[in-house]
Amino acid sequence: MSAAQRVVIIGWDCAPPQLVLDQWLSDMPNLKSLVDGGVAGRLRSCDPPITVPAWTCMMSSLNPGQLGFYGFRNRKPGSYDGWIANASAVKHPRVWDLLGLAGRRTCMINVPQTYPVKPVNGILVSSFLTPDTTCRYTYPDGLGAQLDTIADGYMIDVDGYRTGDKQWLLDEIYRMTDKRFKVSKALMQVEEWDFFMMVEMGPDRLGHGFWKYCDPAHPKYEAGNRFESAMYDYYLHLDEQLGEFIRLAGDNAAVLVVSDHGGKAMQGSFAMNDWLIEQGLLCLNQPIRERTRFTPEMVAWDRTTAWAWGGYYGHVFINVEGREPEGIVPQERYDEVREDLIARIEGIADDRGRVMANRVLRPEETYSGPHVKEAPDLMIYLDDLNWRVAQDVGNEALHTFDTEIGPDDSVHDYHGMIAGRVPGAKQLDLSGGAHLMDIAPTVLELLGEPIPRWMEGRSLL
Numbered sequence: 018m019s020a021a022q023r024v025v026i027i028g029w030d031c032a033p034p035q036l037v038l039d040q041w042l043s044d045m046p047n048l049k050s051l052v053d054g055g056v057a058g059r060l061r062s063c064d065p066p067i068t069v070p071a072w073t074c075m076m077s078s079l080n081p082g083q084l085g086f087y088g089f090r091n092r093k094p095g096s097y098d099g100w101i102a103n104a105s106a107v108k109h110p111r112v113w114d115l116l117g118l119a120g121r122r123t124c125m126i127n128v129p130q131t132y133p134v135k136p137v138n139g140i141l142v143s144s145f146l147t148p149d150t151t152c153r154y155t156y157p158d159g160l161g162a163q164l165d166t167i168a169d170g171y172m173i174d175v176d177g178y179r180t181g182d183k184q185w186l187l188d189e190i191y192r193m194t195d196k197r198f199k200v201s202k203a204l205m206q207v208e209e210w211d212f213f214m215m216v217e218m219g220p221d222r223l224g225h226g227f228w229k230y231c232d233p234a235h236p237k238y239e240a241g242n243r244f245e246s247a248m249y250d251y252y253l254h255l256d257e258q259l260g261e262f263i264r265l266a267g268d269n270a271a272v273l274v275v276s277d278h279g280g281k282a283m284q285g286s287f288a289m290n291d292w293l294i295e296q297g298l299l300c301l302n303q304p305i306r307e308r309t310r311f312t313p314e315m316v317a318w319d320r321t322t323a324w325a326w327g328g329y330y331g332h333v334f335i336n337v338e339g340r341e342p343e344g345i346v347p348q349e350r351y352d353e354v355r356e357d358l359i360a361r362i363e364g365i366a367d368d369r370g371r372v373m374a375n376r377v378l379r380p381e382e383t384y385s386g387p388h389v390k391e392a393p394d395l396m397i398y399l400d401d402l403n404w405r406v407a408q409d410v411g412n413e414a415l416h417t418f419d420t421e422i423g424p425d426d427s428v429h430d431y432h433g434m435i436a437g438r439v440p441g442a443k444q445l446d447l448s449g450g451a452h453l454m455d456i457a458p459t460v461l462e463l464l465g466e467p468i469p470r471w472m473e474g475r476s477l478l
């Protein structure tokens with residue numbers, strides 16, 4: 018019999034351990050009380066350390082090679098187009114599905130990749146990737162009207178968060194966060210639950226919008242700016258809310274605070290497709306002289322070896338004969354072409370000519386499972402993720418310091434955080450290093466349910 022009768026998970030998307038745990042913990046009394054009575058440390062994210070697939074890796078305890086998606090946007094096999102991985106892409110049970118089958122009541126609010134909504138044994142409020150609140154974004158269906166009443170209009174995400182209007186953005190993040198906490202606290206009290214999980218996206222939106230104002234190590238930081246304490250203040254606000262959750266959860270509940278990945282200052286953005294053009298590996302139908310969104314239609318595929326998609330990491334695809342519609346690289350030359358690409362990518366330098374700490378992941382070495390072949394041919398972490406990858410073409414220079422999608426000051430980092438306390442004598446043990454795939458088995462053990470053999474993580478108890 019396990020000691021915990023109930024489990025609460027509070028997700029702070031993108032919460033960086035080097036700030037929250039290493040610098041601010043002593044100013045966050047509620048998080049500190051959890052840590053003093055339990056543990057805290059780093060939680061290794063999946064590869065790539067991105068919201069999708071990270072939360073689903075965490076809640077299913079499976080790697081992307083099993084799940085079949087490697088980011089928000091994935092490639093349709095055998096085409097030059099992409100598809101977006103929402104909840105329809107998740108074919109494996111997540112921990113709440115298993116708990117529901119065991120007769121446990123579950124309550125999930127704003128966990129990524131839960132739209133379109135599927136029935137659960139309890140309630141579910143979906144997250145971003147939900148078109149808007151006029152859609153069926155809750156289970157049961159009528160819950161949305163209740164949320165609007167509780168929160169005076171519920172809010173899923175801050176639309177248009179990559180904006181230069183920072184005061185507006187900050188106000189919107191607080192508005193969203195407070196609505197979510199209002200709704201979550203109300204549901205926590207009126208619903209019956211054994212497992213309660215809520216994820217707040219505010220920390221991620223805040224990090225992307227405000228990092229340069231708060232981090233002296235950011236290349237665009239200016240001392241004494243008016244948003245200097247925006248991140249610190251917001252985390253103190255999160256801590257206040259956490260205190261109320263801890264009180265509402267009661268003494269017999271295990272409480273975990275987790276993030277799906279970390280964040281750090283963005284050093285710059287590298288135009289990978291422009292670089293591939295320079296290398297003679299990508300050909301466009303006609304030269305493009307101003308920054309333009311990359312589309313398959315602009316590519317002369319019969320002269321193209323490789324192309325890239327961007328984001329906080331790069332996806333590189335090889336135009337393989339017999340695999341891509343207009344592939345030209347013979348299958349037997351695939352390895353040679355790919356190794357040549359790896360060597361060239363590893364040699365990419367920053368704007369000052371310093372060779373960066375670039376990491377190139379080969380999918381067959383990184384993932385396992387039936388969907389490994391659907392991964393990009395290579396996944397690129399430029400300068401250990403300090404530089405993002407831009408896919409647009411026609412840039413003035415390969416190195417840029419803004420993004421094609423609006424202002425963004427931070428990139429993702431390999432480690433999120435975990436802090437938690439469980440009732441009873443047995444505590445969480447992070448000494449062997451914790452991975453986000455360890456969370457689902459830990460929840461199952463806490464609730465005295467069996468851990469399926471297919472789960473890749475291990476219980477932290």
Ligand SMILES: [Zn+2]
Nearest residue numbers: 030031068277
């Ligand atoms: Zn995230």
